[in-house]
Amino acid sequence: MxxxxxxxxGHSESARDLTQEVFxxxxxAGLPETDAVGERAWVFRIARNLGLNFLRDGARRPAMPMPLxxxxxxxxPTQELSVVLTEALASLADVDRDVFLMREVGGLSYAExxxxxxxxxxxxxxxxxxxxxxxxxxxxxxxxQTP
Amino acid sequence: MDxxxxxxxxxxxxEPVARTEVALALETRExxxxxxxxxxIRHMVNVSTPSLPVAQPQRSVRRWPSMTAAAAAVVLxxxxxxxxxxxxxxxxxxDSGDATLTPVSTPVSISAPAPTRVIQLEENxxxxxxxxS
Numbered sequence: 001m002x003x004x005x006x007x008x009x010g011h012s013e014s015a016r017d018l019t020q021e022v023f024x025x026x027x028x029a030g031l032p033e034t035d036a037v038g039e040r041a042w043v044f045r046i047a048r049n050l051g052l053n054f055l056r057d058g059a060r061r062p063a064m065p066m067p068l069x070x071x072x073x074x075x076x077p078t079q080e081l082s083v084v085l086t087e088a089l090a091s092l093a094d095v096d097r098d099v100f101l102m103r104e105v106g107g108l109s110y111a112e113x114x115x116x117x118x119x120x121x122x123x124x125x126x127x128x129x130x131x132x133x134x135x136x137x138x139x140x141x142x143x144x145q146t147p
Numbered sequence: 148m149d150x151x152x153x154x155x156x157x158x159x160x161x162e163p164v165a166r167t168e169v170a171l172a173l174e175t176r177e178x179x180x181x182x183x184x185x186x187x188i189r190h191m192v193n194v195s196t197p198s199l200p201v202a203q204p205q206r207s208v209r210r211w212p213s214m215t216a217a218a219a220a221v222v223l224x225x226x227x228x229x230x231x232x233x234x235x236x237x238x239x240x241x242d243s244g245d246a247t248l249t250p251v252s253t254p255v256s257i258s259a260p261a262p263t264r265v266i267q268l269e270e271n272x273x274x275x276x277x278x279x280s
Contacts (some may be wrong), residue, residue, distance in 0.1 A: 003196045012197055082195040103160060104192045110162050128160075129153045136184050143187045 001047055004106040008051040008098070010086065018054060022047045041115035044106055048098060048116060081142065088138035092131050099124055100131040152181050159185050 001022060005015035025046055031039050089097055098117060102108045110121045110128075119127070136143065151172035157164045159182060172178035 085195050
């Protein structure tokens with residue numbers, strides 16, 4: 001959840017606050033009576049709405065999320081990678097990016113993503129493919145360097 | 148080609164997909180490169196996305212040796228200080244066989260150090276005057 005929000009809003013600290021807010025809302029409202037797929041989708045729907053509200057609600061925030069900041073001995077290559085990836089993700093359509101992040105960072109299934117984003121599984125499948133194709137083109141130089 | 152790629156993506160994502168569709172897509176070079184790129188993108192996303200630090204319960208276990216060493220050092224210092232003080236104490240050494248302690252009654256004579264400068268005070272001298280003015 002935190003990692004998904006990190007990528008969605010682009011700020012670790014904001015993502016931390018939003019993660020806390022998500023679980024506060026889940027605790028207050030209680031999980032809906034549904035299966036595990038529905039529960040995860042419902043929690044991610046809350047996270048997505050909170051993240052999008054966060055991005056919409058202030059002009060003080062940049063239009064494109066800032067690259068996430070890393071510290072430590074291996075920070076430099078990770079930081080570079082984060083910058084490249086942030087730019088590539090920013091070039092995607094909003095829904096395509098959400099679908100991609102829910103899959104790759106959130107680990108949701110197609111059915112869960114469909115439920116969280118009000119899409120069909122077929123639409124999720126094609127949006128995921130489109131997002132990945134765009135990322136392949138945007139990240140081509142970095143992908144060639146991947147061991 | 149897009150349908151084949153979508154099938155490959157679904158296969159990589161662990162979604163139900165027709166075996167023949169995947170097999171057909173993997174026969175092409177583009178299909179195989181697509182799968183490799185998907186894995187590389189996945190790796191990039193995972194590496195460059197931070198995680199929340201997780202509290203590690205074994206950390207308290209790791210602290211036990213250092214805490215024990217600190218406690219042992221405190222006990223050693225206290226015991227060392229006690230015995231050093233006891234050895235340097237002016238109290239007469241106590242016969243281990245005698246149960247009563249007898250304090251030393253002779254006073255310790257301390258001689259004053261020799262003066263390095265002697266000042267003589269003269270009578271009828273105005274001590275408030277400042278010299279030279």
